[in-house]
Amino acid sequence: xxxxxxxxxxxxxxxxxxxxxxxxxxxxxxxxxxxxxxxxxxxxxxxxxxxxxxxxxxxxxxxxxxxxxxxxxxxxxxxxxxxxxxxxxxxxxxxxxxxxxxxxxxxxxxxxxxxxxxxxxxxxxxxxxxxxxxxxxxxxxxxxxxxxxxxxxxxxxxxxxxxxxxxxxxxxxxxxxxxxxxxxxxxxxxxxxxxxxxxxxxxxxxxxxxxxxxxxxxxxxxxxxxxxxxxxxxxxxxxxxxxxxxxxxxxxxxxxxxxxxxxxxxxxxxxxxxxxxxxxxxxxxxxxxxxxxxxxxxxxxxxxxxxxxxx
Numbered sequence: 001x002x003x004x005x006x007x008x009x010x011x012x013x014x015x016x017x018x019x020x021x022x023x024x025x026x027x028x029x030x031x032x033x034x035x036x037x038x039x040x041x042x043x044x045x046x047x048x049x050x051x052x053x054x055x056x057x058x059x060x061x062x063x064x065x066x067x068x069x070x071x072x073x074x075x076x077x078x079x080x081x082x083x084x085x086x087x088x089x090x091x092x093x094x095x096x097x098x099x100x101x102x103x104x105x106x107x108x109x110x111x112x113x114x115x116x117x118x119x120x121x122x123x124x125x126x127x128x129x130x131x132x133x134x135x136x137x138x139x140x141x142x143x144x145x146x147x148x149x150x151x152x153x154x155x156x157x158x159x160x161x162x163x164x165x166x167x168x169x170x171x172x173x174x175x176x177x178x179x180x181x182x183x184x185x186x187x188x189x190x191x192x193x194x195x196x197x198x199x200x201x202x203x204x205x206x207x208x209x210x211x212x213x214x215x216x217x218x219x220x221x222x223x224x225x226x227x228x229x230x231x232x233x234x235x236x237x238x239x240x241x242x243x244x245x246x247x248x249x250x251x252x253x254x255x256x257x258x259x260x261x262x263x264x265x266x267x268x269x270x271x272x273x274x275x276x277x278x279x280x281x282x283x284x285x286x287x288x289x290x291x292x293x294x295x296x297x298x299x300x301x302x303x304x305x306x307x308x309x310x311x
Contacts, residue, residue, distance in 0.1 A: 001264055002132055003057060004161075006067035006152050007050030007142030008121050009077065009091065010100035012289050014249055015039035017107045037105055045288035046077050048100060049142040049168065052250045054086045055290040056257030056279055060299075062264070065128065066091055067152070068144055071099040071120035080290075090128050094120040110222065110248045116169070124148050133159035138260060141182060142253075143168040153182045165214070166190040166256060171198055179203055183213045187263075190218040190256060216269070218259065220252055225277065228269050237273030240306045242281040250289030255280040275311065278303050 017037040024035055046055075054064040063085055069092040070077065077099065081088050100119040106112050124147045139161055141152045149170060156163040165186040167174055174182070179199060183189050189210065191199060196219050200210065210217055211231045220226045225239040258279030262272030278299060282292040294302075303311040 001062075002137035003062055003064040003260060003264075004067055004128065004132065004137060004139040004152075005050045005054050005057070005064050005142065006125060006139070006148050007053065007144035007166075008048035008100055009051045009066065009068045009070050009074075009088075010048035010102050010116075010119075010121070011073075011077070012045040012047030012249065013101060013103045014041075014043050014045060014288060015103070015105045016041040017105050019107060020109050021107045021111050021113065022109075037107075039105060041287065043288055045290060046080050047102065047250065047289040048144075049166075049253055050144060051077075051081075051086070052253035052283075052289045053140065053142060053257050053260075055084060056254045056283075056292075057260065058085045059292075059294055060257060060261040060279070061296060062261065063087060065089070065132070067125035067128070067148065068092075069094055069120045069123040069125055071097045073098045084290075090126040092120075092123050092126050094123050097122075104249055106249065110245070112249070114169075121145050124151070127151075127155070130159070133161045135160060135162070137161050138187075138264065139163035140166060140256060140260060142166045142256070143170040146170060146173050146178075149174065149182065150178055153186070157185045162187045164188045164190060164256070164260070167199070168195060168252075171195060171202075176203055180213070183210065186214045188216045188218055188259075189214045190220070190259070192220045192222075192252065218273075220255055222248070222251075226255070226273055228273050230269070235270045235273060237270065237277055238307075240274075240277040240281045240302070242284045244285050248284055250283045251280040253289065254283040254292075271309075271311075274307050275303065278306060 057064040065087040100121040101117040165182040226237040228235040258276035262275040286292040
């Protein structure tokens with residue numbers, strides 16, 4: 001099955017603050033905020049939403065196709081993609097600008113402050129030929145170029161391609177019309193707790209209204225697990241247990257990769273969610289977003305250890 005992953009390709013500059021943001025931010029002075037955090041760790045990783053989702057999908061035995069744009073500093077990342085069977089054939093190469101970069105500071109409570117340099121992501125991806133669309137394909141529209149986030153839901157619906165809508169960090173850049181267009185007709189809407197409330201408030205809709213537009217809403221809750229909500233039932237998915245909590249960056253992207261793999265395998269929704277949960281903890285245990293590794297056999301063992309059932 002073809003898997004089309006639209007979103008960002010970026011360099012992740014990840015830093016850890018050995019304290020809590022809340023101890024250094026004065027609520028009554030938020031209008032004149034001026035704070036600085038000394039970080040304990042720093043690492044540059046290959047990242048971006050599309051890159052991260054695609055990487056975990058390759059570990060799951062799939063061959064995802066990334067739809068994005070990259071800049072004139074992409075040689076190292078390009079070699080990494082080739083090494084890891086990440087297809088970037090339909091990514092646009094932009095000669096006069098750098099690849100997008102995100103600068104992330106994570107505190108001890110796993111809260112994050114991030115700044116994103118858009119760079120080459122101002123440009124749309126190349127559109128694959130018609131043969132890549134249809135019922136033998138699944139797409140995910142993750143945070144990336146806003147024009148792509150408008151274009152691909154329309155294209156997926158036109159070609160009857162099932163797709164997941166995952167607006168994430170681009171929610172402020174998407175209009176109410178964009179959100180309705182993306183969610184309407186999707187097989188799933190994926191959000192975290194904050195994003196779900198943001199969407200409901202921005203669109204002035206109830207959860208019932210949302211479920212009339214999409215087949216399901218997937219609500220991720222970090223170390224508290226996730227929920228998969230359909231018109232008929234709500235499945236509470238417990239979290240998998242990480243061996244350590246090195247860095248939460250990219251865990252949501254890994255969850256999405258596991259979720260897609262579960263859907264492709266035809267698992268029932270609770271099992272889809274549990275698989276996604278196990279995949280996500282591998283990222284938490286490593287510093288960086290594409291630094292984790294696992295085999296299918298290791299994943300099966302880890303799945304059984306967490307949920308006492310075979311994968």
